[in-house]
Amino acid sequence: MIKKISHKKGVLVFTFAILLLAVFIHSREESSHSIEIDLEQIASPGLxxxxxxxxxxxxxxxxxxCVVCHGCYDAPCQLKLSSIEGLRRGASKERIYExxxxxxxxxxxxxxxxxxxxxxxxxGFTPVLNEAQNTPKDNLANSLLYRLLRLxxxxxxxxxxxxxxxxxxxLNREESCxxxxxxxxxxxxxxxxxxxxAMPNxxxxxxxxxxxxxxxxxxASQPVKPSSAVLPQIEQWEDFLNRGFRKQKLVSRYLYEHLFHAHIHFSGSPAREFxxxxxxxxxxxxxxxxxxxxRPYDDPGSAKFYYRLLIYQPTVVAKNHIVYEFSGERMARYRTLFLDPDYEVSKLPSYRADITTNPFKTFAAIPATSRYQFLLDDAHFFIEGFIKGPVCRGQIALDVIEDRFWVLFFDPNRPIITNNGQFINEMADELQVPADGGSNLELLRIWTDYxxxxxxxxxxxxxxxxxxxxxDLDHAMQFIWNGEGKNPNAALTVFRHxxxxxxxxxxVGETPETTWVIDYPLFERIHYLLVAGFDVYGSLGHRLSTRIYMDFLRMEGEDYFLAFLPANKRxxxxxxxxxxxxRAIDELFSAPQAWLSTEAVRGYQTDDPQRELYQKISNRLSRVAEKAVAMSHCGKLRCDDIAPDRRKKKADRAMQRIAxxxxxxxxxxxxxxxVRVTTGKPGxxxxxxxxxxxxxxxxxSFFADERERERADIKNDSMTVVKWLEGSYPNFFFTVALSEVEEFTRHCTTIRTHDDYKKFVDKYGVRRTNPAFWQLADWFQDAFARHKPVLSGLFDLNRYHNR
Structure with a gap:
């Protein structure tokens, strides 16, 4: 009996030793994965x-x-992999966001x-591809990209x-490069x-x-060329923008300075052609x-220039994808707004710095109501411009705003002073925004001039x-633009992540603490401060002066909202x-306060006028509410799959508990x-x-992050749940079966500590280390593209948490 047991024990030990040896050999093969192995694969017939x-x-x-982390100005080491040109350019140790x-x-x-x-x-850019002799061995041995993949x-x-x-x-980690x-x-x-x-292999x-x-x-393949359906439209638009009479030249300049950052999509063209x-x-x-x-208003030089439409070559990433459509209807709208009105352009403005940085001087000849209506027609595009920006991060703007707030607009046809072109022209000097990206002295002008x-x-x-x-309150609501009952740009929600x-x-969501009401001068200054005039390569003084002036604009928009409330509550x-x-900004720049005690609206019926005002605003905008939901869901005024079925209603009810x-x-x-809710049928x-x-x-602090928030702030945190993919930088993925969605919600509502959250993630989350990470990431990318074929871009995974 003892011999039998010893024999079995010996077999087990021997088997275990063999397994250990196999694991050791496998690990040695992995760690010693050589260039020769890869060269053999290249030479094999199948490849x-x-x-x-x-x-x-x-x-x-x-x-x-790769592009999901290396797709814009904030790509690590400036290694922008969204095009073959970026690969060939290579990397740099110089940081743009420094x-x-x-x-x-x-x-x-x-x-x-x-x-x-x-x-x-x-x-100073260094190569990541081979630039020596073009042989398979040199192409790998001298390729930094290959060396890092092999590592x-x-x-x-x-x-x-x-x-x-x-x-x-x-986010601001030191880069090795x-x-x-x-x-x-x-x-x-x-x-x-x-x-x-820091992602799966x-x-x-x-x-x-x-x-x-x-x-x-x-x-690489040859650069993409315009499709046949677009060529006639390009010809029409370039002809329109380059006509030689002064009125058209001024209008074209105005359009360019507002659309230079756009990914322009032509009506009827392929969904991914910009x-x-x-x-x-x-x-x-x-x-x-x-x-x-x-910058778009910089002097182009003394030689004649032309407005042209250049096809966008890189892969589209969500964080800087700001779409604007060109169509026959759009051109007709431009004629109605800018060319049909009876005004004269006696002289074209110069590109002198004191003129070109101030749109109220440059474009004074164009009726102010036309300029304002142009911005309102596509308010989402222009607001997204300063939140996303053409430079991939919107932190200068975001530092001064709440995490979620609503944006409304004054009606352009109401008799308010900021709709008056003469008043705006008289105030042009006072409306100048900081514009010198190169000088730190710009910061001093915040106090002396701006x-x-x-x-x-x-x-x-x-x-x-x-x-x-x-x-009367009901009459005052008519001063809020309602998009003529058909334009969903009339109301927007801004999220700060x-x-x-x-x-x-x-x-979107419950009523926020703050709301902005924007008029034409405020709208125009936001664009010129944060989009047209912002220099991502600019000095510290430029960044700080932009940051502080944005505070002025934020206060202006919030004060317009407060003006609708009773004077004794403001x-x-x-x-x-x-x-x-x-409070520090408010004390440092003491603003005139007389308006706080000037009664402008009467007729409130409750002790909570702010909530009452929000209800009146919702009623005012009710005719565009359904269109707004559709635009957020699928990027169109009507969606085929927006009506919830029985399964989605069940999930909706569960998610509302999280909200x-x-x-x-x-x-x-x-x-x-x-969050992906699985139904058993992937489609x-x-x-x-x-x-x-x-x-x-x-x-x-101007530069505080979430780690510096006080407990008093944390108590005011809230959650918004939406039935679409919102944001460009997802921080985490969850996946839950429809049959478990109520348990998912219950578990979510019991989280109190980081340990509770860890257990929740263990059950439903997908960490960076999860082998299924890429599969789930691809599903979200595909879902975004499926629901918004024109408006979607690749989500960026740089901010994905390690929790």
């Missing part, structure tokens, strides 16, 4: 198929696994500031609960830092696809030669405000808003989380977004 082309096989992998940078930096806009690889080398292959990402602390994931000369030291020091960084097929392509010299409006030295019919000015001008403007408006008398933001159509409500850094969570119960939640799964609205009332 020499001509179908291995950039567009069909390589580009999809690059987009879903909080400590005092002076300006030289612009590095792809396709604009340098056109050839050699020009980028002279600018990940040799040292796969841990599949444990959380990534180790050795990974740095903060290895070069071909330093990559061996980098690999020795950080063996787990291969690409994709590529599949074997994906790895082979990219490596084989690199081994063949990274060939264009940029640029200034070129060449006329229609010749290749575009873009004039590389930093605030004094803003104060004079406010005093003039308040003098008029005293003369308008008192209006700490260092990014998004804009939804309609009044100050208490305003004081409740102005705490922390807001009622408040305060410390939300402390562990990320800013933006996507019928659907999604929600959980948006954590954080309060920043008591924060005193």
């Amino acid at each position: 020499q198929d001509e179908s291995l082309v950039y567009e069909q096989q390589v580009k999809p992998v690059l987009e879903r696994r 909080p400590k940078r005092i002076s300006t930096m030289k612009p590095t806009r792809l396709f604009i500031d340098a056109k050839t690889t050699q020009q980028w080398r002279s600018r 990940k292959k040799q040292h796969p990402q841990p599949e444990q609960s959380l990534l180790p602390d050795s990974f740095t994931l903060g 290895p070069t071909l000369a330093t990559v061996d030291d980098y690999a020795e020091k950080h063996p787990l830092w291969g690409m994709p960084y 590529l599949t074997e097929k994906e790895y082979r696809t990219i490596v084989s392509w690199l081994g063949r010299g990274a060939p 264009y940029r409006l640029v200034r070129s030295t060449t006329p229609s019919g010749e290749p575009v030669n873009e004039i590389p000015t930093l 605030w004094k001008g803003q104060r004079r403007y406010m005093e003039t408006k308040q003098a008029w405000f005293k003369t308008i008398g008192t209006h 700490f260092d990014s933001g998004s804009v939804a159509y309609g009044l 100050k208490a409500i305003r004081d409740k808003w102005y705490m922390g850094q807001r 009622q969570l408040q305060g410390e119960n939300l402390h562990a939640f990320p800013d933006v989380a996507f 019928e799964d659907f999604a929600y977004t959980l948006i954590h609205n954080k309060a920043y009332k008591n924060v005193t």
Whole structure:
């Protein structure tokens, strides 16, 4: 008996030793994965198929696994992988978003500031592709991209609960930016830092696809050309924009300065075909030669230039995808707004700095109501411009705003002083915004020039405000633009996700603490401060002066909202808003307060006039509410699948319980989380977004983050749940079966601590270490593209949490 047991024990030990040896050999093979192995794969017959082309096989992998972190100005090491030109340009250690940078930096806009690889080398960019002899071995050995992919292959990402602390994931983390000369030291020091960084490995097929392509010299397809359906429209639009009479020239300049950042989509064209409006030295019919000015109002030079439409080559990413449609109806609208009205342009304005930086001077000849209506027609586009911005981060704007607020607009046809063109022309000097991106002296002018001008403007408006008398509440509502009952741009909701933001159509969520009401001068200044005039490469003084002036504009919009409330309630409500850094700004720049005691609206029936006002506003905008929901859901005025079926109603009810969570119960939640509800039929799964609205009332620093929030702020946190994918930077993914959605909600509502949240994530979350991460990320990308084929872009995964 004893011998029998010993024999069995020996067999077990031997078997265990064999298994250990197999694991050891496998790990050795992984860690010693050599270039020779990859070269053999390149040479194998199966991978020499001509179908291995950039567009069909390589580009999809690059987009879903690389561009999701390397797609804009904030790409790590400026390695922008959204186009083959970005790959060929390579990487740079110079950071664009550098909080400590005092002076300006030289612009590095792809396709604009340098056109050839050699020009980028002279600018300090280092290669990530082979630039030596074109052989398979050299193409891999001299490719930094390959070396980092192989590093990940040799040292796969841990599949444990959380990534180790050795990974740095903060937004402003120090970037290593290895070069071909330093990559061996980098690999020795950080063996787990291969690409994709801090994400699961590529599949074997994906790895082979990219490596084989690199081994063949990274060939790419020819640049995309305009489709046949678009060519006639391009010709029509370029003819329209370049007509020679003064009125048209001034209008075209106005359009360009407001649309330069747009991804223009032509009506009836392929869903993923976009264009940029640029200034070129060449006329229609010749290749575009873009004039590389930093801002759209900069002097293009003395030679004649032309407005041209240039096809957008890079992969579209959500964080800077701001779509504007050109069509026959749009051109007719421009004629109605700008060309049909009877006004004269006796002289075209110069590009002198004191003129061109002030739109109220440059475009004084164009009727103010036409300019305002142009902005209102597509208010979502223009508000999204300053929230997203053409520079991928909206933090300058976001630092001064609440996490969620509503945006309304004054009716352009109502007799308010800011609809009066003569008044605006008289106030043009007072309406100047900071515009010098290169000088730190601009910060001093906040006190000496800009605030004094803003104060004079406010005093003039308040003098008029005293003369308008008192209006019945229902009559006062007519001063709020309702989009003529058909335009969903009449009401918008802005979400702040700490260092990014998004804009939804309609009044989304519970009534917010604050709301902006915007008039024409405010709308125009926001655009010129944060879009047309903002220089992402600018000095510290430029960034700070922009930040402070944005506070002036935020206060202006909020004060317009307060003016609709009873005079005896305004100050208490305003004081409740102005705490922390807001109070510091309010004390530093003491604004005229006479309007606070001037009664303008009567007829409130309750002791909660703000809630009563919100109800009146909702009624005023009720005719566009359904269209707003459709636009947020599918990007069209009507959606085929917006009506909830029995299954979605069940999930909706469950999610509404999460939307009622408040305060410390939300402390562990990320800013933006996507939830996939699975039905058992993948084609019928659907999604929600959980948006954590954080309060920043008591924060005193301009540059504070969520870690510096006080408990008094955390108690004011709330949750908004929407039935579409909202935001460009998801912080976390959850997946739950429809049959478990009520348990998901119940579990969610019981979270009190970080440990509770960890258990919740263990059950429903998908961490960076989860092998199923890429599959779920692809599902969300596909769902976004399916619901919004024109408006969608790739979500950015740089801010994905490690929790």
